[in-house]
Amino acid sequence: MTTLARTSAVGRSRIARPLQYLALLAYMCFLAFPLLFLLTTAFKTPRELQSPDAGILPERLDWTNFTAAIDKADLFTAAGNSLLVAVTTTAIVTAVALPAAYALVRFRTRLRAFATGWILLSQVFPFILIIIPLFLLLKDIGLVNTLLGLVLVYAVWSLPFSLWMLQGYVAAIPVELEEASAVDGAGRLKTLARIVLPLLAPGLVATSLFTFINSWNEFFFALVLIQDPDMQTLPLALARFVGAEGQVQLGQLAAAALLACLPSLVFFLLIQKRLTAGLLSGAVKG
Amino acid sequence: MSAVRSRRREGRDAWLLVLPALLPVMLFSVYPLVYGVLLGFTDAAAGLGVETHFNGLDNYVELAGNELFWKSFKIGLVWAFSVTILQFLASLGLALLLNLDLRLRWLARTLALIPWAMPPVIIAIMWQLMLNPSYGPVNRALDAIGLPGGVNWLGEAAVALPVVIVVGVWAGMPQTTVTLLAGLQSVPAELNEAAAIDGASTWRRFWHVTLPALRPIITAITTLDLIWNFNSFALVFVLTAGGPGGTTMLPSLFAYNEAFRYGHFGYAAAMGNVMVVLIGAFLILYLRAQSRRRFQ
Structure with missing residues (x-):
């Protein structure tokens, strides 16, 4: 009976394997082709892009689109703004979330239920309900159209998720390690610095990178809160670039778009092993 | 006695550590949220010196008769459910493939993450280029195999919504795939082996062993996907801005226009x-149905 089952399984897998590879190939084309297309477009000259019988690959590696995109002053300013906002947000969120996450995991308080409830609720509410009062509030204190206002909003709205991720990492550190250190006579601060922080470092890096990428990519809050062209972030500048120049400079647009997603592409490449191993899967949001 | 004191001290320490997080959250997210819900019962509008009054249920009476809003709401439901369901089916297939012992699996796992690494604005710009009626590779490929190309994918009312849904599926597949893959890896291999020895076919093993083990994860990820999709904004805003002729006007875009184009904050x-109440009600029903199923 078992031999029979095994032979039929072998027979089936002889047909099944090629079909599985075929399906995987189809998935890969669907998922990877658009980026490949963006990459080739970024290297094409306007003449190549206009001609109907140009191939998929560019004739040669032409970097003019990239230099032209960088030379566009507003894109450069926008990238600077995005960097400033993302770095400041990440610093604030990490500094605030780290002690809070530690306290929520290690001390039994009622705050924990509140925090969990808040994290869930912040996912469900449509942004329109939040952005109108935020816009009015920031307008009252004169922070509309400023990068500081944007940083405040990003920090507050990245906090629940960072807190949630960090809680997971803190909970993974065995509490016995801390107790042992305390028994050895180390004070609480010393225990935190010598035992907890080093163990927490990878989780802390992952959390802050997520905060950075989320702020770097954010569009909706920036769209509402920033009207001044000098203050706009990269996603805003790119969205307006499309509106203003549209079809004319496809190559430059593709080059600028590629440069804008470079930070997140590099980041995902770095963490992809851990992601696909499922280690972060519980703590990941798009 | 000292236990009570240390418990109390612990509570105080916890508050001190949480306070720096709590204060900004209260000021810039709890307060705006409550304020936002209350604004829905006022006639607040943009402009200098415009006074705001509570107007009870007036907004909702007006909304009930606003056909454009309900049309947009329907588009939002079609969008959210189509994207979530298609995303789930496609991701489940991909996760099952990535869980097999295929060659080049590491490459496929890396490539599968690409859409996740791209911000929604860039995804929208990229697909605009892809779908461009004259230069876009989609139409060129159709031309090359002799099918009628030249379709203006994002500009024709009949095809715009389905096309936008495909882009939405593309953009959200990695999260769902990674989550399902993690779930698959946690299904004990012994279960499947035992079923195989009992002579269960691949399909029966999938249906009776793998799928039931995955059910909690499936419930969690489809719920999250549905919420995210229903609230999504940037992708469609940049792709079509709600056009052509309002056929891709998601409720979030509709409300954005109402607030920041026409200045009707209260409305x-x-x-x-309305969006929160309806989507919340649906989620409660869905989650209740799922948990009942688990206990049967």
Whole structure:
């Protein structure tokens, strides 16, 4: 009976394997082709892009689109703004979330239920309900159209998720390690610095990178809160670039778009092993 | 005695550590949220010196008769459910493939993450280029195999919504795939082996062993996907801005226009309230049905 089952399984897998590879190939084309297309477009000259019988690959590696995109002053300013906002947000969120996450995991308080409830609720509410009062509030204190206002909003709205991720990492550190250190006579601060922080470092890096990428990519809050062209972030500048120049400079647009997603592409490449191993899967949001 | 004191001290320490997080959250997210819900019961509008009054249920009476809003709400439901369901089916297939012992699996796992690494604005710009009626590779490929190309994918009312849904599926597949893959890896291999020895076919093993083990994860990820998709904004805003002819006008875009194009803050907040109540009610029903199923 078992031999029979095994032979039929072998027979089936002889047909099944090629079909599985075929399906995987189809998935890969669907998922990877658009980026490949963006990459080739970024290297094409306007003449190549206009001609109907140009191939998929560019004739040669032409970097003019990239230099032209960088030379566009507003894109450069926008990238600077995005960097400033993302770095400041990440610093604030990490500094605030780290002690809070530690306290929520290690001390039994009622705050924990509140925090969990808040994290869930912040996912469900449509942004329109939040952005109108935020816009009015920031307008009252004169922070509309400023990068500081944007940083405040990003920090507050990245906090629940960072807190949630960090809680997971803190909970993974065995509490016995801390107790042992305390028994050895180390004070609480010393225990935190010598035992907890080093163990927490990878989780802390992952959390802050997520905060950075989320702020770097954010569009909706920036769209509402920033009207001044000098203050706009990269996603805003790119969205307006499309509106203003549209079809004319496809190559430059593709080059600028590629440069804008470079930070997140590099980041995902770095963490992809851990992601696909499922280690972060519980703590990941798009 | 000292236990009580240390418990009390612990509570105080916890508050001290949480306070720096709590204060900004209260000021810039709890307060705006409550304010936002309340705004839905006022006639607040943009402009200097415009006074705001509570107007009870006036906004909702007006909304009930606003056909454009309900049309947009329907588009939002079609969008959210189509994207979530298609995303789930496609991701489940991909996760099953990535869980097999295929060659080049590491490459496929890396490539599968690409859409996740791209911000929604860039995804929208990229697909605009892809779908461009004259230069885009989609139409060129159709031309090359002799099918009628030249379709203006994002500009024709009949095809715009399905096309936008495909882009939405593309953009959200990695999260769902990674989550399902993690779930698959946690299904004990012994279960499948035992079923195989009992002579169960691949399909029966999938249906009776793998799928039931995955059910909690499936419930969690489809719920999250549905919420994210229903609230999504940037992708469609940049792709079509709600056009052509309002056929891709998601409720979030509709409310955004109402608030920041026409300045009707109170009315737009009322739309937000309606969205929260309806999607919340649906989620409660869905989650209750799922948990009942698990206990059967």
